[in-house]
Amino acid sequence: MAVISESLAEGEYEELVQTKPWLEVTVGLTRQYPLGAFGGVIVVVMIFMAVFADVLTPYDPEENAFEFMLTAPNLEYWMGTDQFGRDILTRLIYGSRTALFVGFSCAFIGAIVGLVLGVASAYFGGRFDLIFQRVMDVFMAFPLIITAMAIVSIFGTGTQNVIIAITIPFIPRCARVVRSSALAIREIPYVDAARALGYTHTRIILRHMTPNVMAPFLIMISAFVGQAILLEASLSYLGLGVQEPTPAWGLMLQGGAEEYAESAPWVAIWPGVAISLAVFGFNLFGDALRDALDPKLRSL
């Protein structure tokens, strides 16, 4: 049986907590989670496209160029052009901005609000928890897309309203998962100790409980990003999301799939591939993150 010495020399301590070079860590994680790494690459490429869209393509994503309408993929237009003569690759690259902006905004806002509400619900318990959870039940009774559509029909279309529409149904989903973890943490003595020291509820929730539910929280965020991208694309496809001429993958799919599926299939295929890859990437990345942060789930 190993015995840990009661005190460590300063040098020994530094040696123990010394971090490995990032490249070594990355290679190690890639070997351990190859699918997750693949997902991570997709996510990184998307972020890269979104950030450097202006320099990655010479074309304007919104400018009509009818003389080049419905041009098949060629050396000049790698993925062809749409019915307005706009370069599809350019619109895909700029569309990643819309997807990521909506995806991350919805995921972060929804997850953070859900985190705070979930931990608070677990911490206070009693009647507050009971009523709050029933409210969450009402929201969760509706499928995500139905809730989002209902909200868009009230507030109207547009990027801002799409973010609101997708964020609201995320909140109860995150709150419910976080609450279950927080319920266990609430019973741990250090929370009682914090109470005994007279700390405020806010301090206990935010500084002592919340950091200990970060694992499920991060996993939820990664899952939410993919879901939000898919929901945004779905709403745009249904004509309820962002509107032309804003480049958005669902909108591109709508314009192309309906009228040009036979005569110009590239108009619909590329946005479809982009949506699939993005969601696939975030899901793989999220799964790997879950495995890494919560090793107990690896065998499940």
Place this chain on the structure above:
Amino acid sequence: MRNVYSKLALSLALGAGFALGAVGTAGPAHAIKKGGILNFVVGSKIPSYDLHRETTFGVIHPIRPFYSLLIRINPDNPSSPTDFICDLCEGAVPKGTDGGKTFTFKIRKGVLFHNGEKLTAADIVATYKKIIFPPEGVPSARKAFFKMVDSVTAPDDFTVVFKLKFPSGSFIPAVATPFNIVVSKQDLDKHGYNWHKKNINGTGAFSFVQHQPGSFVEGKRYDRYHHAGKPYLDGFKAIAAPKMAIRLQAIRGDRAAIEFRGFPPKARDDLVKALGDKITVQESDWNCALFYTPNQGRKPFNDVRVKKALSLAVDRWGGAKYLSRIAIVKTVGGVVFPKHPLAATKAELLKLTGYATDMKANRAQAKKLLAEAGASGLKIDFSNRGVDQPYKVVGTWLVGQWKKIGLEVKQRVQPSGPFYATLRKSKDFDISIDFNCQSVINPIADVTKFLGSAGNNYGSYEDQTLEDIYDKLLRAAKESDQRVLMREFETRALSDQVHMGITLWWYKINPHRSYVKGWKIAPSHYLNQSLDQIWLDK
């Protein structure tokens, strides 16, 4: 590649051949087969059943078959702007007496409403009073068509007399407008003027069975229909399908036989290619123009410099060339249906603001005007209708055109119901897509859309000069005088004040299952929709 083009050309030739064949053989000489249900698709929702207040095909197509008109366009010759026949009246369509100021209609006897009530002249009078002299707060979209009407009376149970203030050639075409469905006086007296928004009781070829909102409207043959032997169909089902792809696939899969509005050229080509002789194509110029309407109730859209800049930015001639390949629009025109004698020639059009072909100069002038008006880089809330063809396509094109003069346009697309609510009630828009889709080609009536006082004008402006020009136009007897006044009207509306901007006129393409017989394309998707002529060759 040449092979592909050859096949496409062959398919189109076949389609056109079959179309001509169908037109040539659809007459009564062929043995008409009775029975069957006609399934057709409709690409818009139903804001209300009241055709007197509505302007959309979304209501005409499913609801018109339940009603009759006083007179209607000849279903065997629907392209003619002058060939009218009696529907609820008897004999020939009356000619004006008293110097063209009195029109006396003899009403058919024995016509019954679907609820069993007898139709009399009082019903016709009540109908036209609702259309021409609606009570305060009751909308009537075509009220302005009847500016020449002084009174409508019924001297007896089967005579209706229209007295005009002055003779007008636009009166009879106005009466034949298919939105002028005849309703029961008793229904109006008993239930009020809003009852017909949600209820149906007509004398049409079909009686109402059910409406599942968002899904379908169903009608069945009305056995006591006043045209003997008709209708030929047992019934119809108008299936709601807002997405064009669904409508197209419905025809392709034979879940629907026809769509009466029109498909873009690509859809026609795909259908002909896939179905060959099972598809018949009918095509026609279309008495429909797509506009944008600035909301002059809002600043700076009441500034003529801003309105001129908006028009100058739009490349109509370039749009005609390319948009006609992807949308149901084709022709550059002014306020009058382009092939009509009263329409502007190309030389006349080129003089109007925004119609010159030098787009570089146009846009430079537009930017200058915007700067003068202090509206450079103006942010615009552009309201559009959530119907694919041609609204969303042309709307997206317009956004691109305005962007070229530095405007920042945000397009807000809404389904038909909320779109109309925005356009008509809340008027919560800077610029809205708008349209002037008329039925019978009747330019003097059709241009009333440009009058600020018209029930279907949503620009929130008053222009007495334009009203005065129209008044003279309405009273002009000679075509040459009408033409001169029409140019004056057009210049005022589109060039000097730029109350609205016309983008392009539409082009109607109706590919349908070849077994649908008896229906002939008209220059409007509102015309020839009683369905009593249609039969199925199955």
